[in-house]
Amino acid sequence: MVDVARRAGVSLKTVSRVINNAPHVQQQLVDRVLAAATELGFRRNHLASSLRSGQATATVGLLIEDIANPFYATIAGVVAEVARQHDTLLIIASSEEDAEREERLLRDLCSRRVDGLIVVPAGYDHAFLRPEVELGTPVVFLDRPAGGLLADTVLLDNRGGARAGVQRLIEAGHRRIGILLDSIGVYTMRERLDGAQDALAAAGVGYETRLVRDGIRDPVGAAAAVADMLDRPDPPTGFFSLNNRITLGVVEELWRRRSDAALVGFDDFEVAHLVPRPLTVIAYDTRALARTAAELLFQRVSGNPSWPRTIVLPTELVERGTAA
């Protein structure tokens, strides 16, 4: 910038004014400076700018589990789009469900002075973020609540959705319902399981531990669990799967056996209408979820100081034929 100033025969400050097209600069000088800048290949240093002005790195951080997962990729896409509307770039970091790594990444993002953070938490303690929040970095939690920190949060109605799904199976006459979940350690899984239990209890159907399978990581594991349950005495006549990876495995196994057991799955997925039997699922609007969080964040960034909110978005039972 000092070089540009010398070349244009003006002061450093005038160059700064031109670059930021501030008012009160003669057109003639503007032209001279611009010419000098392009001749010298001037490249503004965004770092120095945000260092000096103290705020506005025009960057927000998004912390998720795994960017390659379509759910998070959708979220990232929406957040990036909202960010773009605010002329802001997005740093995306994946925690891989590791609380320690999550903390490291969040601290790193803060040390980069991001204007705000959207976090899908992996850990259970986010108290370490309190200083940052108090010093003015807004944080919005997405899909799961924060631990030990009062902050804006946008959630799905996991419990209500699961309740509706299991209720539907019960209405169709099922009493032995196999429930498959990823990990009871994950907030959404706990909520969904609670919802399923709500529905069972409300219908006076007993909750049988043998019908609940935890720790199912992938479609293969799901298929194996289904096979095992079906091969035992008093097999389930219906299945409730708590996420779409599991649902996929259940579908595969049922199809392999030509079983007509009922199935309701949490999470919709793109090819749900293409698989052998069209699937009944608990669907929700992932994009709306992300958009809500992102818009809330940018409200905070632009200074809305109201009390932290928790927003719960609805889920919907989409019937496509496998509930009966």
Added chain:
Amino acid sequence: MVDVARRAGVSLKTVSRVINNAPHVQQQLVDRVLAAATELGFRRNHLASSLRSGQATATVGLLIEDIANPFYATIAGVVAEVARQHDTLLIIASSEEDAEREERLLRDLCSRRVDGLIVVPAGYDHAFLRPEVELGTPVVFLDRPAGGLLADTVLLDNRGGARAGVQRLIEAGHRRIGILLDSIGVYTMRERLDGAQDALAAAGVGYETRLVRDGIRDPVGAAAAVADMLDRPDPPTGFFSLNNRITLGVVEELWRRRSDAALVGFDDFEVAHLVPRPLTVIAYDTRALARTAAELLFQRVSGNPSWPRTIVLPTELVERGTAA
């Protein structure tokens, strides 16, 4: 930092040394400084650090079409993982296939002094990046070549893959092969179409324009095109689809009509084995593609100055039964 120094009764520089755990500091002072830092809630300012030291923002930029697309999400995941191994964060920006937006985003990333860039180009002229490259910002192009700029590039063997796919259809006896593609404006589509033509020419099969459909954006469009082609005289007996979104539409339409027309699709996809007929596809290792680019980038970042390379990764014909 100056506050920490005062509190610990040492100089500013000693604090800096402790924070960066530089050698030659008495353990006693280290402890005092660390204590003071935590008491005051010291938060290192990464911006100021990279401004002063001139290099090492520990950030790389990834420019893709659309983060919500699974192909790019996979790439982003791999790049983020490689970046993490180098203690580097990732700024992801989506060009939405808009060359102007691409340029704006790349300039913005450069003004943030990222350590390097991985670009899936949307535009055709990247000469504007030359000053940045010359000033030491490595750029690796991914999946499509750069325009007007000599730079590292990692590509797929689109042409070879398409050639193999069409050749397989020809071997199965097909002579009228419907070819469906997104947009001839996209590099990969042109390459794949060229490969298809190679195979047709090599087999002495005439290239009929009526059998090629351009501008197919989504599965619905693909289904409509297939329907139209099948309803005309001399319909194709086989289809070659140039990306997986199109393939999905073709599958739907063929299934709807219970047609047993052959189909080979470019791009594998997760549920390729679940759809009504298991699909024969041209597959490739997206993760390897991304990993190659990311590792090449970090080689450059750490100073490997050799001549820009172009790496072409192979594709593979995966037969699952729809080629005949």
Added chain:
DNA sequence: GGGCGCGGTGACAACGTTGTCAGCCTACCG
């Protein structure tokens, strides 16, 4: 005993930008 090397520390400038303020000039008003 003087010189030398080295571990340990601090003063100071610098990175590239922007905020503050002072100062210039012109125009306009009384």
Added chain:
DNA sequence: CGGTAGGCTGACAACGTTGTCACCGCGCCC
């Protein structure tokens, strides 16, 4: 014709950190 308001410009400090260099004191060697 003096005063003043306001458009326009520049000098300077500051943002928070790190690189450079100088300095001090100690132990060691000749």
